[in-house]
Amino acid sequence: MNREGGSGTEHRELRELLGGHALEQLDGPDTDRVRDHLSTCPTCPSELAELEPVVASLRAARPNWEGISTPEPPADLGERVLGRVRAQQLTPKRPGTWARGALAATAVAAALVFAFVLGVRLAPEPTSPQVIPLDDLVLASGIEAEAGLVRHTWGTELQLRATGLTQGTVYTVTFVRDDGREFSAGGVIGVGQDPLTCSVNAGLPIEEASELTIADPTGAPVISADLP
Amino acid sequence: MQGPREPDASQEDASEEVVPRAVIDDALTMVTPEHREVIVEVYLKGRSYAEVSAEIGVPTETLRSRNFYALKALRLAMDEIGATS
Numbered sequence: 687m688n689r690e691g692g693s694g695t696e697h698r699e700l701r702e703l704l705g706g707h708a709l710e711q712l713d714g715p716d717t718d719r720v721r722d723h724l725s726t727c728p729t730c731p732s733e734l735a736e737l738e739p740v741v742a743s744l745r746a747a748r749p750n751w752e753g754i755s756t757p758e759p760p761a762d763l764g765e766r767v768l769g770r771v772r773a774q775q776l777t778p779k780r781p782g783t784w785a786r787g788a789l790a791a792t793a794v795a796a797a798l799v800f801a802f803v804l805g806v807r808l809a810p811e812p813t814s815p816q817v818i819p820l821d822d823l824v825l826a827s828g829i830e831a832e833a834g835l836v837r838h839t840w841g842t843e844l845q846l847r848a849t850g851l852t853q854g855t856v857y858t859v860t861f862v863r864d865d866g867r868e869f870s871a872g873g874v875i876g877v878g879q880d881p882l883t884c885s886v887n888a889g890l891p892i893e894e895a896s897e898l899t900i901a902d903p904t905g906a907p908v909i910s911a912d913l914p
Numbered sequence: 915m916q917g918p919r920e921p922d923a924s925q926e927d928a929s930e931e932v933v934p935r936a937v938i939d940d941a942l943t944m945v946t947p948e949h950r951e952v953i954v955e956v957y958l959k960g961r962s963y964a965e966v967s968a969e970i971g972v973p974t975e976t977l978r979s980r981n982f983y984a985l986k987a988l989r990l991a992m993d994e995i996g997a998t999s
Contacts, residue, residue, distance in 0.1 A: 705982030709957050733986075739998050740988045744957060747938050751958040754939045816996065839944055839990045891990070 697727065704734050708741045770796060817845060818914070820898070826908040833898075833911070841889040844871060844898065848909065851876030855902060861888045861913075862897035874900075941991035949984035952977055 700723040706712045707720045724731050817834035825831055831848035842861060851857060851874070859871040871888035888895075892913075900909040942950050955966045956977065963974040972980075992998050 702979035702982045705985045706978050708985065709981070711956070711963075711978075711981075736989055737985045740985050740992060743938050743992075744953065744988075747935050748958050748960075754942055754954075816993075837990065837993055839987060839994060 697723075697730075700727075701730055701733065704730060704737065708734060708737045709744070768793075818892075820911045820913070822911060824907070824910045826906075829908055831909050833909070835892060835895075835913070837892045838887075841887055842871075842892045842895055843885055843887050845885050846874070846900075846909075847881060847883045849879055849881055851878070851882055851908070852902075853878035857900050857902055857908065859886050859888075860899045860901070861890050861895045862899065863890060863894050864896045869895075937992065937995055937997045940995055941988050941997070944991040944994070945984060945987040948980060949987050952980045953984050953988065956981060 700720055703712060703716060703720050707717065712720065724734065817836055820833045820835065823831055823833060829848060829850035831846065831850075833844060833846045833848075836843040836845065844859060844861075846859075853876055855876045856873045857876060858873045861869045861871055863869060869888045869890040871886040874882065874884050874886065876882065895913050898909075898911045898913060899907050901907050942953065945953075951970070952966070955961050956963055963977050966972075967974045967977055989998070
Protein backbone atom coordinates (compact mmCIF):
# COMPACT_ATOMS: atom_id res chain seq x y z
CA MET A 687 0.00 0.00 0.00
CA ASN A 688 1.43 3.34 -0.91
CA ARG A 689 0.15 6.78 -0.06
CA GLU A 690 -2.12 6.75 -3.10
CA GLY A 691 -4.12 3.77 -1.90
CA GLY A 692 -2.83 0.54 -3.46
CA SER A 693 0.17 -0.60 -5.44
CA GLY A 694 1.50 1.75 -8.08
CA THR A 695 0.17 -0.36 -10.93
CA GLU A 696 -3.19 -0.89 -9.27
CA HIS A 697 -3.51 2.79 -8.49
CA ARG A 698 -2.70 3.75 -12.05
CA GLU A 699 -5.28 1.35 -13.44
CA LEU A 700 -7.98 2.54 -11.08
CA ARG A 701 -7.08 6.17 -11.67
CA GLU A 702 -7.46 5.68 -15.40
CA LEU A 703 -10.89 4.14 -14.80
CA LEU A 704 -12.04 7.45 -13.33
CA GLY A 705 -12.91 8.66 -16.83
CA GLY A 706 -15.25 5.75 -17.49
CA HIS A 707 -16.61 6.07 -13.96
CA ALA A 708 -17.36 9.76 -14.41
CA LEU A 709 -19.12 9.06 -17.70
CA GLU A 710 -21.05 6.10 -16.18
CA GLN A 711 -19.48 3.69 -18.65
CA LEU A 712 -18.18 1.06 -16.23
CA ASP A 713 -19.86 -2.22 -15.47
CA GLY A 714 -20.81 -3.19 -11.93
CA PRO A 715 -17.55 -4.84 -10.78
CA ASP A 716 -15.38 -2.01 -12.12
CA THR A 717 -17.70 0.56 -10.57
CA ASP A 718 -17.36 -1.19 -7.20
CA ARG A 719 -13.56 -1.30 -7.52
CA VAL A 720 -13.40 2.39 -8.31
CA ARG A 721 -15.74 3.29 -5.46
CA ASP A 722 -13.67 1.24 -3.01
CA HIS A 723 -10.54 2.93 -4.27
CA LEU A 724 -12.07 6.38 -3.96
CA SER A 725 -12.87 5.71 -0.32
CA THR A 726 -9.18 5.21 0.52
CA CYS A 727 -7.14 7.08 -2.07
CA PRO A 728 -6.07 10.59 -1.02
CA THR A 729 -5.69 11.91 -4.56
CA CYS A 730 -8.26 10.30 -6.84
CA PRO A 731 -11.38 11.96 -5.34
CA SER A 732 -10.03 15.39 -6.20
CA GLU A 733 -9.10 14.23 -9.69
CA LEU A 734 -12.63 12.95 -10.16
CA ALA A 735 -14.03 16.26 -8.89
CA GLU A 736 -11.95 18.14 -11.47
CA LEU A 737 -13.65 16.18 -14.23
CA GLU A 738 -17.19 16.98 -13.09
CA PRO A 739 -17.67 20.24 -15.04
CA VAL A 740 -16.45 18.52 -18.19
CA VAL A 741 -18.71 15.54 -17.69
CA ALA A 742 -21.73 17.71 -16.96
CA SER A 743 -21.15 19.71 -20.11
CA LEU A 744 -20.60 16.63 -22.26
CA ARG A 745 -23.74 15.08 -20.82
CA ALA A 746 -25.73 18.16 -21.80
CA ALA A 747 -24.29 18.11 -25.32
CA ARG A 748 -24.82 14.41 -25.88
CA PRO A 749 -28.57 14.11 -26.63
CA ASN A 750 -28.40 16.37 -29.67
CA TRP A 751 -24.89 15.53 -30.74
CA GLU A 752 -24.41 15.94 -34.47
CA GLY A 753 -20.71 16.65 -34.57
CA ILE A 754 -18.60 19.65 -33.69
CA SER A 755 -20.58 22.59 -34.93
CA THR A 756 -18.95 25.13 -37.21
CA PRO A 757 -20.78 28.16 -38.54
CA GLU A 758 -22.07 27.55 -42.04
CA PRO A 759 -21.88 30.34 -44.59
CA PRO A 760 -25.26 31.53 -45.87
CA ALA A 761 -26.65 29.24 -48.54
CA ASP A 762 -26.91 32.08 -51.06
CA LEU A 763 -23.45 33.45 -50.38
CA GLY A 764 -21.96 32.01 -53.57
CA GLU A 765 -24.65 33.64 -55.68
CA ARG A 766 -24.20 36.92 -53.81
CA VAL A 767 -20.47 36.90 -54.53
CA LEU A 768 -21.09 36.19 -58.20
CA GLY A 769 -23.72 38.94 -58.24
CA ARG A 770 -21.19 41.43 -56.91
CA VAL A 771 -18.72 40.31 -59.52
CA ARG A 772 -21.32 40.72 -62.26
CA ALA A 773 -22.31 44.13 -60.95
CA GLN A 774 -18.71 45.30 -61.09
CA GLN A 775 -18.15 43.88 -64.54
CA LEU A 776 -17.91 46.54 -67.21
CA THR A 777 -19.05 45.68 -70.67
CA PRO A 778 -15.82 45.39 -72.62
CA LYS A 779 -15.57 47.53 -75.71
CA ARG A 780 -13.41 44.90 -77.33
CA PRO A 781 -14.28 41.48 -75.97
CA GLY A 782 -11.13 39.48 -75.83
CA THR A 783 -8.38 38.05 -73.70
CA TRP A 784 -7.96 41.21 -71.61
CA ALA A 785 -11.63 41.31 -70.63
CA ARG A 786 -11.72 37.65 -69.72
CA GLY A 787 -8.54 38.10 -67.68
CA ALA A 788 -9.99 41.09 -65.85
CA LEU A 789 -13.16 39.16 -65.02
CA ALA A 790 -11.15 36.23 -63.73
CA ALA A 791 -8.95 38.54 -61.65
CA THR A 792 -12.04 40.21 -60.17
CA ALA A 793 -13.52 36.85 -59.28
CA VAL A 794 -10.27 35.74 -57.65
CA ALA A 795 -10.06 39.00 -55.68
CA ALA A 796 -13.67 38.64 -54.54
CA ALA A 797 -13.00 35.06 -53.49
CA LEU A 798 -9.93 36.11 -51.51
CA VAL A 799 -11.86 38.87 -49.75
CA PHE A 800 -14.65 36.40 -49.00
CA ALA A 801 -12.19 33.84 -47.64
CA PHE A 802 -10.54 36.48 -45.45
CA VAL A 803 -13.84 37.74 -44.07
CA LEU A 804 -15.05 34.20 -43.46
CA GLY A 805 -11.76 33.36 -41.73
CA VAL A 806 -12.08 36.36 -39.46
CA ARG A 807 -15.68 35.46 -38.63
CA LEU A 808 -14.80 31.85 -37.86
CA ALA A 809 -11.69 32.66 -35.83
CA PRO A 810 -12.21 32.06 -32.11
CA GLU A 811 -12.55 35.10 -29.95
CA PRO A 812 -9.23 35.83 -28.27
CA THR A 813 -9.33 35.26 -24.55
CA SER A 814 -7.03 36.76 -21.98
CA PRO A 815 -5.07 34.12 -20.11
CA GLN A 816 -5.64 33.89 -16.40
CA VAL A 817 -2.36 34.69 -14.67
CA ILE A 818 -1.77 33.07 -11.30
CA PRO A 819 0.46 35.49 -9.37
CA LEU A 820 3.43 34.16 -7.45
CA ASP A 821 3.35 36.16 -4.25
CA ASP A 822 6.22 34.57 -2.36
CA LEU A 823 9.24 34.94 -4.60
CA VAL A 824 12.61 34.41 -2.96
CA LEU A 825 14.95 36.98 -4.46
CA ALA A 826 18.73 37.34 -4.34
CA SER A 827 20.15 40.66 -3.17
CA GLY A 828 19.69 43.49 -5.65
CA ILE A 829 16.95 41.80 -7.65
CA GLU A 830 13.33 42.85 -7.79
CA ALA A 831 10.79 40.72 -9.60
CA GLU A 832 7.14 39.97 -10.16
CA ALA A 833 6.01 36.70 -11.68
CA GLY A 834 2.89 34.77 -12.56
CA LEU A 835 1.96 31.45 -14.11
CA VAL A 836 -0.47 30.69 -16.90
CA ARG A 837 -2.04 27.27 -17.28
CA HIS A 838 -1.99 25.87 -20.80
CA THR A 839 -3.03 22.55 -22.27
CA TRP A 840 0.53 22.06 -23.45
CA GLY A 841 2.29 23.04 -20.22
CA THR A 842 3.02 26.03 -18.02
CA GLU A 843 3.94 29.58 -18.97
CA LEU A 844 5.96 31.85 -16.68
CA GLN A 845 5.45 35.57 -17.09
CA LEU A 846 8.31 37.46 -15.49
CA ARG A 847 9.19 41.09 -14.91
CA ALA A 848 12.50 41.68 -13.17
CA THR A 849 15.26 44.19 -12.62
CA GLY A 850 18.77 43.64 -11.29
CA LEU A 851 19.70 40.60 -13.37
CA THR A 852 23.31 41.19 -14.40
CA GLN A 853 23.67 42.65 -17.87
CA GLY A 854 24.61 39.96 -20.40
CA THR A 855 24.43 37.02 -17.99
CA VAL A 856 22.33 34.05 -19.08
CA TYR A 857 20.02 32.76 -16.39
CA THR A 858 18.34 29.36 -16.63
CA VAL A 859 14.65 28.92 -15.84
CA THR A 860 13.64 25.54 -14.43
CA PHE A 861 10.40 24.06 -13.14
CA VAL A 862 10.64 21.16 -10.70
CA ARG A 863 7.97 18.48 -10.68
CA ASP A 864 6.55 16.90 -7.53
CA ASP A 865 8.91 13.94 -7.92
CA GLY A 866 11.98 16.15 -8.22
CA ARG A 867 12.46 15.92 -11.97
CA GLU A 868 13.50 19.19 -13.56
CA PHE A 869 11.87 20.71 -16.65
CA SER A 870 13.75 23.45 -18.43
CA ALA A 871 11.90 26.56 -19.52
CA GLY A 872 14.95 27.90 -21.34
CA GLY A 873 16.97 30.93 -20.36
CA VAL A 874 16.88 34.70 -20.17
CA ILE A 875 19.66 37.26 -20.57
CA GLY A 876 19.97 39.85 -17.85
CA VAL A 877 19.61 43.51 -18.81
CA GLY A 878 20.85 45.12 -15.62
CA GLN A 879 18.64 47.72 -14.02
CA ASP A 880 16.42 48.02 -17.08
CA PRO A 881 13.13 46.18 -16.66
CA LEU A 882 13.27 42.69 -18.14
CA THR A 883 9.85 41.46 -19.25
CA CYS A 884 9.56 38.01 -20.73
CA SER A 885 7.46 34.90 -21.04
CA VAL A 886 8.96 31.40 -21.02
CA ASN A 887 7.35 27.98 -21.19
CA ALA A 888 7.89 24.47 -19.89
CA GLY A 889 6.26 21.23 -20.99
CA LEU A 890 4.98 20.45 -17.51
CA PRO A 891 1.33 20.66 -16.42
CA ILE A 892 0.88 23.37 -13.85
CA GLU A 893 -0.70 20.93 -11.40
CA GLU A 894 2.51 18.91 -11.34
CA ALA A 895 4.90 21.83 -10.93
CA SER A 896 6.08 22.27 -7.35
CA GLU A 897 8.97 24.70 -7.63
CA LEU A 898 10.36 27.39 -9.89
CA THR A 899 14.03 28.32 -9.99
CA ILE A 900 15.88 30.94 -12.00
CA ALA A 901 19.60 30.39 -11.54
CA ASP A 902 22.80 32.14 -12.58
CA PRO A 903 25.51 30.32 -14.57
CA THR A 904 26.97 28.86 -11.34
CA GLY A 905 23.61 27.27 -10.57
CA ALA A 906 22.88 29.60 -7.68
CA PRO A 907 19.19 30.54 -7.50
CA VAL A 908 18.51 34.24 -7.90
CA ILE A 909 14.71 33.96 -8.09
CA SER A 910 12.77 31.00 -6.76
CA ALA A 911 9.35 30.10 -5.51
CA ASP A 912 7.39 27.20 -4.14
CA LEU A 913 4.38 26.82 -6.40
CA PRO A 914 0.82 26.60 -5.15
CA MET B 915 -16.51 -2.91 -19.57
CA GLN B 916 -19.70 -2.09 -21.33
CA GLY B 917 -21.00 0.54 -23.65
CA PRO B 918 -22.15 3.91 -22.45
CA ARG B 919 -25.28 3.85 -20.36
CA GLU B 920 -27.98 6.39 -20.48
CA PRO B 921 -27.49 9.00 -17.79
CA ASP B 922 -29.28 8.15 -14.58
CA ALA B 923 -31.70 10.98 -13.94
CA SER B 924 -31.49 10.32 -10.22
CA GLN B 925 -27.81 11.23 -10.34
CA GLU B 926 -28.31 14.50 -12.15
CA ASP B 927 -27.16 17.40 -10.04
CA ALA B 928 -28.81 20.69 -10.79
CA SER B 929 -25.83 22.49 -9.31
CA GLU B 930 -23.42 21.00 -11.83
CA GLU B 931 -21.71 23.58 -13.95
CA VAL B 932 -22.77 23.23 -17.58
CA VAL B 933 -21.03 25.41 -20.10
CA PRO B 934 -22.56 26.45 -23.44
CA ARG B 935 -22.36 23.94 -26.25
CA ALA B 936 -20.04 26.22 -28.21
CA VAL B 937 -17.48 25.98 -25.40
CA ILE B 938 -17.45 22.20 -25.61
CA ASP B 939 -16.99 22.46 -29.37
CA ASP B 940 -14.07 24.85 -28.88
CA ALA B 941 -12.54 22.70 -26.18
CA LEU B 942 -12.78 19.61 -28.38
CA THR B 943 -10.85 21.38 -31.11
CA MET B 944 -8.08 22.19 -28.62
CA VAL B 945 -7.26 18.61 -27.59
CA THR B 946 -5.36 16.04 -29.62
CA PRO B 947 -7.18 14.14 -32.38
CA GLU B 948 -6.84 10.94 -30.34
CA HIS B 949 -8.45 12.51 -27.28
CA ARG B 950 -11.19 14.10 -29.37
CA GLU B 951 -11.88 10.81 -31.10
CA VAL B 952 -12.39 8.79 -27.94
CA ILE B 953 -14.75 11.36 -26.41
CA VAL B 954 -16.76 11.83 -29.58
CA GLU B 955 -17.00 8.20 -30.61
CA VAL B 956 -17.37 6.44 -27.27
CA TYR B 957 -19.37 9.01 -25.34
CA LEU B 958 -21.07 11.56 -27.55
CA LYS B 959 -21.96 9.08 -30.28
CA GLY B 960 -22.59 6.31 -27.78
CA ARG B 961 -20.53 3.66 -29.53
CA SER B 962 -19.01 0.77 -27.60
CA TYR B 963 -15.32 0.55 -26.80
CA ALA B 964 -15.17 -2.77 -28.66
CA GLU B 965 -16.67 -1.25 -31.80
CA VAL B 966 -14.32 1.71 -31.81
CA SER B 967 -11.37 -0.53 -30.95
CA ALA B 968 -12.07 -2.76 -33.94
CA GLU B 969 -12.44 0.22 -36.23
CA ILE B 970 -9.28 2.11 -35.34
CA GLY B 971 -7.10 -0.79 -34.17
CA VAL B 972 -6.48 0.49 -30.65
CA PRO B 973 -6.98 -1.91 -27.71
CA THR B 974 -10.00 -1.26 -25.53
CA GLU B 975 -7.77 -0.91 -22.46
CA THR B 976 -5.88 1.85 -24.21
CA LEU B 977 -9.11 3.52 -25.21
CA ARG B 978 -10.49 3.64 -21.71
CA SER B 979 -7.27 5.03 -20.24
CA ARG B 980 -7.17 7.49 -23.14
CA ASN B 981 -10.73 8.42 -22.18
CA PHE B 982 -9.50 9.53 -18.75
CA TYR B 983 -6.66 11.63 -20.12
CA ALA B 984 -9.01 13.08 -22.74
CA LEU B 985 -11.32 14.33 -19.99
CA LYS B 986 -8.36 15.88 -18.18
CA ALA B 987 -7.24 17.56 -21.40
CA LEU B 988 -10.76 18.87 -21.96
CA ARG B 989 -10.77 20.28 -18.44
CA LEU B 990 -7.51 22.12 -19.15
CA ALA B 991 -8.89 23.37 -22.45
CA MET B 992 -12.03 24.65 -20.75
CA ASP B 993 -9.87 26.35 -18.12
CA GLU B 994 -7.86 27.98 -20.87
CA ILE B 995 -11.03 29.21 -22.54
CA GLY B 996 -12.12 30.51 -19.18
CA ALA B 997 -15.18 28.31 -19.02
CA THR B 998 -14.47 26.97 -15.54
CA SER B 999 -13.75 28.74 -12.30
